Amino acid sequence: MTTIEPNAAAQAAAQAAARAAATASPAKAVTPRRPLGEPVLEVRGLCVDYGVGAKGVQAVFDADLTLHRGEVLGLAGESGSGKSTIAYALTRLLRAPGVITGGEVLFHNRPKGSTGPAETIDLLEADAATLRRIRWSELSVVFQSAMHALNPVARIDSQLTDVLKAHRKDMDAQARRERAIELLRMVGISADRLRAYPHELSGGMRQRVMIAMALALEPQVVIMDEPTTALDVVTQREILEELMELRERLGFAIIFITHDLSLLLELADSITIMYAGRIVERADARDLFRAPRHPYSLGLLNSFPALHGEKVRMEGIPGSPPSLTSLPKGCSFHPRCPFAMDVCREKVPALRPAFAGEPYRSNACWLHDGTGPVPVELAAVSPSASGSRAGTAAADGGSAPGTPWAAGVGPAPETAASAGAEGSSADAAGHPAHAPNHQAPNGDQA
Amino acid sequence: MTTTTPDVVHGPPATGTPALEARHLTKHFPVHALRFGGERQVVHAVEDISLALPAGTVTAVVGESGSGKSTLTRMLTQLITPTSGELLLDGEPVGKSARERRAYTGQVQMVLQDPFSSLNAAHSVRYHLARPLRLHGTPRAEIEQRSLELLERVSLHPAESYLDKFPHELSGGQRQRVAIARALAVNPRVLLADEPVSMLDVSIRLGVLNLLDELREREQIAILYVTHDIASARYLADCVVVMYAGQVVESGPAEQITDDPKHPYTQLLLSAAPDPAREEPVELRGRGAPPSLVAPPSGCRFHPRCPFAMDICRERTPPPLPVGPANGGQVAACWLHSTESATAAPAAGAPSHLSTDAAPEA
Numbered sequence: 001m002t003t004i005e006p007n008a009a010a011q012a013a014a015q016a017a018a019r020a021a022a023t024a025s026p027a028k029a030v031t032p033r034r035p036l037g038e039p040v041l042e043v044r045g046l047c048v049d050y051g052v053g054a055k056g057v058q059a060v061f062d063a064d065l066t067l068h069r070g071e072v073l074g075l076a077g078e079s080g081s082g083k084s085t086i087a088y089a090l091t092r093l094l095r096a097p098g099v100i101t102g103g104e105v106l107f108h109n110r111p112k113g114s115t116g117p118a119e120t121i122d123l124l125e126a127d128a129a130t131l132r133r134i135r136w137s138e139l140s141v142v143f144q145s146a147m148h149a150l151n152p153v154a155r156i157d158s159q160l161t162d163v164l165k166a167h168r169k170d171m172d173a174q175a176r177r178e179r180a181i182e183l184l185r186m187v188g189i190s191a192d193r194l195r196a197y198p199h200e201l202s203g204g205m206r207q208r209v210m211i212a213m214a215l216a217l218e219p220q221v222v223i224m225d226e227p228t229t230a231l232d233v234v235t236q237r238e239i240l241e242e243l244m245e246l247r248e249r250l251g252f253a254i255i256f257i258t259h260d261l262s263l264l265l266e267l268a269d270s271i272t273i274m275y276a277g278r279i280v281e282r283a284d285a286r287d288l289f290r291a292p293r294h295p296y297s298l299g300l301l302n303s304f305p306a307l308h309g310e311k312v313r314m315e316g317i318p319g320s321p322p323s324l325t326s327l328p329k330g331c332s333f334h335p336r337c338p339f340a341m342d343v344c345r346e347k348v349p350a351l352r353p354a355f356a357g358e359p360y361r362s363n364a365c366w367l368h369d370g371t372g373p374v375p376v377e378l379a380a381v382s383p384s385a386s387g388s389r390a391g392t393a394a395a396d397g398g399s400a401p402g403t404p405w406a407a408g409v410g411p412a413p414e415t416a417a418s419a420g421a422e423g424s425s426a427d428a429a430g431h432p433a434h435a436p437n438h439q440a441p442n443g444d445q446a
Numbered sequence: 447m448t449t450t451t452p453d454v455v456h457g458p459p460a461t462g463t464p465a466l467e468a469r470h471l472t473k474h475f476p477v478h479a480l481r482f483g484g485e486r487q488v489v490h491a492v493e494d495i496s497l498a499l500p501a502g503t504v505t506a507v508v509g510e511s512g513s514g515k516s517t518l519t520r521m522l523t524q525l526i527t528p529t530s531g532e533l534l535l536d537g538e539p540v541g542k543s544a545r546e547r548r549a550y551t552g553q554v555q556m557v558l559q560d561p562f563s564s565l566n567a568a569h570s571v572r573y574h575l576a577r578p579l580r581l582h583g584t585p586r587a588e589i590e591q592r593s594l595e596l597l598e599r600v601s602l603h604p605a606e607s608y609l610d611k612f613p614h615e616l617s618g619g620q621r622q623r624v625a626i627a628r629a630l631a632v633n634p635r636v637l638l639a640d641e642p643v644s645m646l647d648v649s650i651r652l653g654v655l656n657l658l659d660e661l662r663e664r665e666q667i668a669i670l671y672v673t674h675d676i677a678s679a680r681y682l683a684d685c686v687v688v689m690y691a692g693q694v695v696e697s698g699p700a701e702q703i704t705d706d707p708k709h710p711y712t713q714l715l716l717s718a719a720p721d722p723a724r725e726e727p728v729e730l731r732g733r734g735a736p737p738s739l740v741a742p743p744s745g746c747r748f749h750p751r752c753p754f755a756m757d758i759c760r761e762r763t764p765p766p767l768p769v770g771p772a773n774g775g776q777v778a779a780c781w782l783h784s785t786e787s788a789t790a791a792p793a794a795g796a797p798s799h800l801s802t803d804a805a806p807e808a
Contacts, residue, residue: 307676
C-alpha cells in the first residue's frame with residue numbers, strides 16, 4: 001500500500017484523544033444511558049457454516065446478541081463478516097449450503113395486548129407451525145434490495161394485502177384494503193399509489209413499501225438488512241427519520257445491519273461489530289464512537305473522513321479482509337492490526353469486558369486481558385461511565401496501576417475546556433497528541 | 447433559459463492553462479415522443495457546465511443519482527458526444543477525427559465504479575495492462591517492464607506476483623488498483639474516477655483515495671473524483687462541484703463548501719450526510735426527490751424542494767454568483783445571493799448568512 005507517514009500513528013492517537021476529550025467535557029457527559037427494556041431476542045453461541053466437511057467455512061462463530069424491547073441494535077461489518085448470515089440464521093431463512101451448527105435463539109414472545117408472562121421460543125428448534133406463527137407477525141425482515149424483494153408483476157396493494165390474508169384470517173377484503181392504505185400513509189406514501197406497480201415507484205418509495213409491509217402485522221422485532229444502502233443520502237435520511245418515529249410509536253425493536261458505521265453511530269442504541277465471522281466488540285453507540293476498545297473498531301472509525309474540522313490524512317486499515325476459507329491463526333484481525341502481539345497470532349481472544357468498571361460493554365482483544373499496557377487510543381473513558389455509572393467506572397479506571405491510558409486521558413477535561421472544543425468535539429485535531437506506545441503498521445495492501 | 451449565464455468556469459484555481467477544460471457542455475438525451483404528433487422530448491441530463499481541471503489538482507463532483515455527474519464524466523472521456531459545448535486539452539480544441547480521438551485517449555483516462563465488472567474475468571492482470579500499452583505504441587520488448595512499473599505505481603508489491611493473477615484472485619481494493627494501473631498505462635494527464643471507492647469495503651476505501659492523492663502529488667495528474675459522498679470529497683479534493691438535476695448549483699474550495707455551504711441544496715446534502723460527531727438532532731432542509739429531467743422545473747431546478755424559494759426562483763434560472771469570502775472562489779447559483787433579489791427577503795427562518803454576505807466582487 002501507500003507509504004505511511006510517520007505521524008499517522010500520532011494522528012490516530014490525537015483523534016482518539018480528541019474524542020475522549022470531547023466526551024469528558026461536562027456539557028455532554030451527563031446524558032445517561034437509555035434505559036433498556038426486557039430482552040426480546042437473545043442469541044447464544046450461534047454458529048453457522050457454509051458447506052460441510054473439508055470445503056465448509058465458518059461464516060459465523062459463537063455469536064451472542066441480546067436485543068431489548070424498543071432498542072435499535074446495529075450490526076456492522078465488512079462484506080463477508082457474517083452480519084447478514086446472522087439475520088438469515090435467526091429467522092431460519094438460511095438456505096443451503098448454509099447450516100446452523102450450534103447455539104440457540106430465544107425469542108421472548110409477548111404479542112400485542114397480552115399481559116401474561118412472555119412465552120419463550122427457541123427459534124432454532126421451532127417447528128414449521130410455530131415459525132409460521134412467529135414470522136412476520138412477531139419478527140419481520142426488510143431486505144436490502146427493494147427492487148428484487150418486491151414482485152415486479154404484482155401491484156402494491158396485492159403485495160400489501162397478501163400478508164394480511166395469510167395471517168389475519170378474520171379481516172375481510174375491505175378491512176385489508178383500509179389497513180393497506182393506513183400502512184402506506186404511515187410511511188408517507190399517498191393512497192393513490194396503491195394500484196401502482198413497483199417499477200412506477202422511485203427507489204425510496206419502494207423501500208418505504210418494504211418497510212410498510214414489514215410493519216403490517218405490528219411485529220415486536222424488525223430485522224433490517226442494509227435497508228438504505230442503495231438510496232441517496234437525502235432519501236436515506238428521510239426514511240430513517242420516519243423509521244425512528246414509527247419505532248417510538250409502535251415500540252418495536254430493530255436489528256439494523258449495515259456496513260456504514262457512521263450511519264449506525266447516529267442511529268443505533270448499541271452496536272455490535274463483526275469481523276470474519278466473529279463479534280469483536282459490543283458497546284453503546286456513543287461509547288463505541290468516543291472510546292473504541294478493539295483495534296478494528298478504531299480502524300473503522302478512522303476510515304470515515306470527517307465532515308468538519310481540520311483535514312488530516314487518514315489511513316483506514318491496511319490490508320484487506322481475510323477470506324473465510326483461509327483465516328489467519330489466532331485473532332483473525334492480527335495481520336492488519338497495528339498492535340498485534342505474539343499471543344494474537346496463536347490464540348483467539350474471547351469476548352469479555354475491557355475493564356472491570358465496564359460490564360456493559362465487551363470486546364475480543366488480547367490487549368484488554370489485563371496483563372499488559374493498553375494503547376491510549378483504545379483506552380478512552382466511555383461516556384456511559386461518566387454518566388449513570390460514573391462512580392464505579394471512573395474509580396476503577398483511575399486506579400488501575402500501570403495503564404498508560406489512565407495518565408493519557410486524565411488531563412482531558414481541562415484541555416478540552418481550554419481549547420473550547422465543545423462544539424467541534426471530535427475534530428479537535430490540534431489537540432496535543434499522546435505518543436502511541438506501538439509502532440504504526442507497515443501498511444501493505446497485500 | 448431567460449438569463450444569459452456569465453462565464454464561470456468551475457474548478458480549482460490555478461495559473462496557466464488547465465490540463466483539460468470543458469466549455470458549456472450540454473447533453474440532451476432524446477426520448478421517444480409518447481403521443482402521436484407530440485414534440486420530440488429530451489432528457490436534460492447536463493446543462494451548460496464549464497469545468498477546468500488543472501494539473502496536480504483533484505476536483506470532486508458531488509450529487510445524487512440522476513444529477514448528471516456520470517454523464518458529465520462520460521462526455522469528458524468522449525464516450526458520449528455532447529449536444530453542445532467543447533473540450534480543450536491544454537488549451538487546444540479537441541478534434542473529431544479518429545486519430546485525434548486516439549491521441550485524446552492517451553491523455554484522458556477513466557476509472558470505473560465497479561472493479562468486479564470493469565476487469566475481464568477471463569484475462570490476467572498482465573493482459574489488462576499490456577493491452578493499452580500495445581495500443582498506444584509501446585515496443586513489445588518493453589511491455590513486461592512497463593507493466594511491472596505500473597503495478598508498483600499503484601502500490602501492488604511485489605509486482606511480479608500480481609502479473610499473472612486473474613481478477614477473481616484479487617480483493618476488491620486490489621482490483622480497483624489494477625483498474626487504476628490500467629488507466630495509468632498510457633501516462634495520462636487527466637484521470638476521471640467515477641465513484642472509484644463506492645463498491646469497496648469501508649476499511650480499504652481510504653487506501654484507494656490516498657493512492658489517488660499520491661498520483662496527483664507525485665505525477666501532477668489532474669483528477670476528477672465523482673462521488674455521492676460529500677465527506678470523502680472534502681477529504682480528497684481541492685475543489686468541490688455540487689450538481690443538482692444536471693446543473694452546477696455550487697462550487698468552491700472543498701473545505702469552504704462543507705464548512706459554510708451557501709446553496710440550499712448543498713446545505714440539504716450536508717444535513718443528510720451521516721456525521722457521528724453531530725450532537726443535535728438532524729434538521730433536514732427540504733424534502734422530496736429530484737425532478738424529472740424531461741420537463742425540468744422552470745427557473746431554478748431546485749425551487750420545488752427549496753425551503754427558501756421566492757417568486758424569482760420559479761421564473762428565472764439563477765446565474766452563478768460569487769459567495770463566501772472575497773476572491774475565495776466559491777460560487778452558488780442561487781437568487782438568495784443576488785443583489786437583484788436583496789429586497790425580497792428570504793422566508794422566515796432562513797439563516798441570516800444566506801442573504802447578507804454575498805461578496806460584491808468575484
